[in-house]
Amino acid sequence: MFESLSDRLSGVFERLTKQGALSEDDVKTALREVRVALLEADVSLPVARDFVKAVQDKATGQAVTKSVTPGQQVVKIVHDELVHVLTGDEDPGKLKVDNPPAPILMVGLQGSGKTTTTAKLAKRLKEREGKKVLMASLDVNRPAAMEQLQILGVQIGVDTLPIVKGESPVQIAKRAKTQASLGGYDVYMLDTAGRLHIDAELIQQAAEVRDVANPRETLLVVDGLTGQDAVNVATEFDDKIGVSGVVLTRMDGDGRGGAALSMRAVTGKPIRFVGLGEKMDAIEEFHAERIAGRILG
Ligand code: GDP
Numbered sequence: 088m089f090e091s092l093s094d095r096l097s098g099v100f101e102r103l104t105k106q107g108a109l110s111e112d113d114v115k116t117a118l119r120e121v122r123v124a125l126l127e128a129d130v131s132l133p134v135a136r137d138f139v140k141a142v143q144d145k146a147t148g149q150a151v152t153k154s155v156t157p158g159q160q161v162v163k164i165v166h167d168e169l170v171h172v173l174t175g176d177e178d179p180g181k182l183k184v185d186n187p188p189a190p191i192l193m194v195g196l197q198g199s200g201k202t203t204t205t206a207k208l209a210k211r212l213k214e215r216e217g218k219k220v221l222m223a224s225l226d227v228n229r230p231a232a233m234e235q236l237q238i239l240g241v242q243i244g245v246d247t248l249p250i251v252k253g254e255s256p257v258q259i260a261k262r263a264k265t266q267a268s269l270g271g272y273d274v275y276m277l278d279t280a281g282r283l284h285i286d287a288e289l290i291q292q293a294a295e296v297r298d299v300a301n302p303r304e305t306l307l308v309v310d311g312l313t314g315q316d317a318v319n320v321a322t323e324f325d326d327k328i329g330v331s332g333v334v335l336t337r338m339d340g341d342g343r344g345g346a347a348l349s350m351r352a353v354t355g356k357p358i359r360f361v362g363l364g365e366k367m368d369a370i371e372e373f374h375a376e377r378i379a380g381r382i383l384g
Pocket of ligand 1: 199
């Protein structure tokens with residue numbers, strides 16, 4: 088298992104005599120440990136490096152308060168800086184769904200948890216905000232994916248657009264828009280096709296749908312356990328499609344959450360939600376403090 092950063096730092100500072108302030112050397116030694124801990128938490132190297140540099144500037148010369156050991160002091164500085172970097176949106180859980188019917192575009196790779204997250208968010212909008220939601224699957228190559236969304240819809244009591252064979256994703260998006268207007272829906276969610284890897288066709292398709300739907304939110308769903316890959320996926324989707332936020336799934340797993348830091352630092356996009364399991368309620372809005380605590384261990 089991981090040794091927590093707090094434990095590491097306690098060890099580092101054990102032999103240091105009590106001083107009034109952290110010396111440059113103390114800080115340097117501590118920051119080496121911070122860097123290793125970040126890398127073990129799956130933070131990418133350039134992000135870990137930048138992060139440590141920012142902490143170094145803040146830590147050097149800081150007065151050590153009487154109640155804490157120097158190790159705890161550094162942990163606090165690191166924690167605060169983590170929260171600072173991770174914090175994106177003031178209100179990450181608030182989806183922009185005024186002006187009905189508001190389209191929400193869901194994008195991401197196959198297996199990332201996109202369909203599950205679509206249904207989880209639909210349920211949230213319905214239960215917490217009293218919104219009437221319509222969900223539509225655009226995954227024309229995978230009938231099973233379309234059926235999966237329908238099954239989830241029945242389970243959570245949210246309507247899905249009837250499946251019509253032979254339509255293109257753009258045609259389905261248009262039909263969803265019409266249906267949402269005629270049916271008095273507040274929100275319609277478009278669950279785009281996923282592939283195992285990003286390819287030109289996937290991006291092209293998502294871009295066409297985006298142009299037709301003009302979404303209020305484009306949420307990228309990424310598997311939080313995939314570390315650096317998740318960051319590459321996010322960068323590419325954001326460059327090509329433009330995303331308004333990220334949903335990190337599988338944060339109930341063993342991962343240390345480092346992907347969240349890399350994601351935020353590299354793409355600059357806010358993390359809006361965190362997926363915490365397979366059940367329809369297993370989603371919560373992003374809390375920087377919680378992820379920071381998890382990265383520190
Ligand atoms: P899609 O191909 O991106 O639409 O992925 P799915 O929504 O079909 O999800 C793939 C699998 O991941 C399913 O078995 C989901 O139940 C599971 N899954 C989705 N989100 C989470 C999550 O946050 N935690 C866990 N443990 N499993 C998840």
